[in-house]
Amino acid sequence: MDQRCVICKSATYDEHDALVSSLRKQFWQMVPIRLLIWGDWNTAETNREDNIRLLGCTRVQGDVMKTIIFHENTIAHSPSNRYIVQFLRKYVEKIESMEEYELDDEMIEFYISLSATTNMSPMDAGVCFKTYTLDKEQYMRIVLQEEQLTISHGTTGLLTWEAGLFLSDFFVEHPDIIRDKNVIELGSGCGLAGFTCAAMGAANVLCTDVNGNVLHILEDNRKLNPSIVDKIQVADLDWEDTNECARLSKDVDVVIGSDIVCMRYLKTNMTLVQIQQW
Known part of the structure; x- marks a missing residue:
C-alpha cells in the first residue's frame, strides 16, 4: 500500500x-x-x-x-x-x-x-516551445517550436491545431497502422502527427507543406528531436503539381493529414489517396 x-x-x-x-x-x-x-x-x-x-x-x-x-x-x-x-x-x-x-x-x-x-x-506572443508527451511516464516527447497567434506570417500552419492532437493520439493508440511503414503527411504544419508516427515506429516519414515559413519551422522542429531526426524528411508539396505528387508518393504506404482541405479539381489528391485507403 x-x-x-x-x-x-x-x-x-x-x-x-x-x-x-x-x-x-x-x-x-x-x-x-x-x-x-x-x-x-x-x-x-x-x-x-x-x-x-x-x-x-x-x-x-x-x-x-x-x-x-x-x-x-x-x-x-x-x-x-x-x-x-x-x-x-x-x-x-x-x-x-x-x-x-x-x-x-x-x-x-x-x-x-x-x-x-x-x-x-497577446500581440507580443512570438515563438515558443511546446512539448507533447506520448507515454504515461513522459519519457517519449515531441518538442516543437510554435507561434502563439492563430494567424502568423500570413498562415495558420505555425501552431498545432486540435485535429493534429487527435491524430497524434490516434497513432499512439494504434501504432500498428504505421509501424515499419513509409508515411507521408499532407499539410504537416508544425509536424506533430508526422513526428508522432516516427516516434511510434514508422520506417520513414515525409512531412510536407507549401508555405515557406511552415517548411522552415518544420525543418527546425525536425532537428529539435534527435531520436527521430533520421526518420523524417521535409518537402515542399504543391498539390497542383502532379509530377511532384507522383514523385514524392513513390513507395509510400500510408498517407495522413488533419485539418486539410481537398478541392475536387485537384487530380493530385486522387494520386495520393489511391496509395492507401482505410
Missing part, C-alpha cells in the same frame, strides 16, 4: 505524483489556462473537490516548482513566459482560496519576479 503524505495526510504519494504529472503534461503542451484540468486527467473525476485540494499541499507545491517550472525540459524548451505567469497566477489563486495552506516561498518569489518582467500582451 502506498504511504500517505505526512504533510497533508489526505492523499498518498502516488496520488500526489499523478496530480503533478498531469499538470506537467498540460503545462508543457501549453493547454489554455481556461481549459486546464487541475487534477489527474487520467481519472474520471478530474476536478472533484478533494483532488483539487491536494494542490495546496506544500509537497505538491514544491514538486510543481522542481518537476515542472524548473524541470530540465522546461529550461531547455520553455513555454512562453506569459503562459508561465498565467499558470502560476491561477495556481496561486487556487491555493489562496483554500485558506489552510501557505504558499511556497520559492514559488511566490519566482511568480512575482517573472510577472514584473513579462509583457502580458
Whole structure:
C-alpha cells in the first residue's frame, strides 16, 4: 500500500505524483489556462473537490516548482513566459482560496519576479516551445517550436491545431497502422502527427507543406528531436503539381493529414489517396 503524505495526510504519494504529472503534461503542451484540468486527467473525476485540494499541499507545491517550472525540459524548451505567469497566477489563486495552506516561498518569489518582467500582451506572443508527451511516464516527447497567434506570417500552419492532437493520439493508440511503414503527411504544419508516427515506429516519414515559413519551422522542429531526426524528411508539396505528387508518393504506404482541405479539381489528391485507403 502506498504511504500517505505526512504533510497533508489526505492523499498518498502516488496520488500526489499523478496530480503533478498531469499538470506537467498540460503545462508543457501549453493547454489554455481556461481549459486546464487541475487534477489527474487520467481519472474520471478530474476536478472533484478533494483532488483539487491536494494542490495546496506544500509537497505538491514544491514538486510543481522542481518537476515542472524548473524541470530540465522546461529550461531547455520553455513555454512562453506569459503562459508561465498565467499558470502560476491561477495556481496561486487556487491555493489562496483554500485558506489552510501557505504558499511556497520559492514559488511566490519566482511568480512575482517573472510577472514584473513579462509583457502580458497577446500581440507580443512570438515563438515558443511546446512539448507533447506520448507515454504515461513522459519519457517519449515531441518538442516543437510554435507561434502563439492563430494567424502568423500570413498562415495558420505555425501552431498545432486540435485535429493534429487527435491524430497524434490516434497513432499512439494504434501504432500498428504505421509501424515499419513509409508515411507521408499532407499539410504537416508544425509536424506533430508526422513526428508522432516516427516516434511510434514508422520506417520513414515525409512531412510536407507549401508555405515557406511552415517548411522552415518544420525543418527546425525536425532537428529539435534527435531520436527521430533520421526518420523524417521535409518537402515542399504543391498539390497542383502532379509530377511532384507522383514523385514524392513513390513507395509510400500510408498517407495522413488533419485539418486539410481537398478541392475536387485537384487530380493530385486522387494520386495520393489511391496509395492507401482505410
